[in-house]
Amino acid sequence: MIAEVVAFTGHNGDRIEGYSARPTAAEPVGSVVVLHHAPGLDFWCKEVVRRFAECGYAALAPNLYHRRGPGHWAEVAAAARAEGLGKAMPNDQVMGDIAGATDYVKSQPGSNGKAGVIGFCSGGRQAFLAACDVPALDAAVDCWGGSIVPQAPDPTKPNAPSRGVIHRAPDMSAPLLGIFGNDDTNPDPKQVDDIERELTRLGKEFEFHRYDGAGHGFFATDHPHYQQAQAVDGWKKVFAFFDVHLQSDAS
Structure with a gap:
């Protein structure tokens, strides 16, 4: 495995840094863009990148807070959250960064021409x-992404995004896997029901898996909500999904 910090071209031509890992095997492999959670590109997110490399994928986690300035990742992430994620990471900017990251991983010598995306929490x-929004993607995994359906403003979280993105579902072109905990509050089970209902109505290719006894962030080993049994099964679902959609040469 080779792990390193790389730079690629993101939204508006901005230079974005990210954490990358890839296997040393000679055969071409699929690639995964890893979107960090609200705490930022922390140790656990880097572990996720290396997990993908260990399992035969090239992976890149762009630092979506990169524009908030140089410094330790935790300080930069704290500044972004204080500003408000909607301001620190507007949708068009993030989509441009994801498109740039996707183009980067597909352009690497070891790529088989396919790329997916996985995100946790805000990711x-x-x-x-x-x-x-990013037609170059071949698959997508949403791990407990909140505020996909519109939310009532929360006075205790004035900087949290409240406008949903479910209205963009008609444009969905990549197959989607969803991983959710039934004890989560954003998204709560009703919100997941609403998303599932809309994707079914639109005839989109998707599969959702929900876990009892799991809340927000239940994959993260350093998170108080970590649930080992549910996380192990959830990771099996993720790799089974990506194996189908990413681990064959693009035609």
Whole structure:
């Protein structure tokens, strides 16, 4: 495995840094763009990147807070959250960065020409939107992305996004996998029902998996909501999905 910090061209031609890992095997492999959660590109997200490389994928996690300035990832992420994720990461900017990351991974010598995206928390919402906005993607995984359906403003979270992105679902072109915890509050089970109902109505290719006894962030080993059994099964679902959609040469 080779893991390193790389740079690629993002939205508006901006230079964006990201954490990359890839296997050393000679045969071409599929690629995965990993979208970090609200805490930022932290140790766990980098572990996720290396997990994909260990399992035979090239992976890149763009630092979506990169424009907030240099510094330790935790300080940069804190500044972005204080500003408000909607302001720090407007949708068009994030989609441009994801498109740039997708182009980058597909252009690498070891690529088989296919790329997917996976996101967690805020990154899950962004992965859902990318499935509708970035046509170069071959698959997308939304892990408990909140605020996909419109939310009533929460006075305790004045900087949280409230406008949903479900209205973009007619444009969805990539198959979607959703992973959710039934104890989560954003998205709660009703919100997941609403998303599922709309995707079914539109005839989109998707599959959702929901886990009892799991809340928000239940994959993250350093998170208080980590649930081992549910996370292990969820990861099996993720790799089975990507194996189908990414691990064969693009025709």
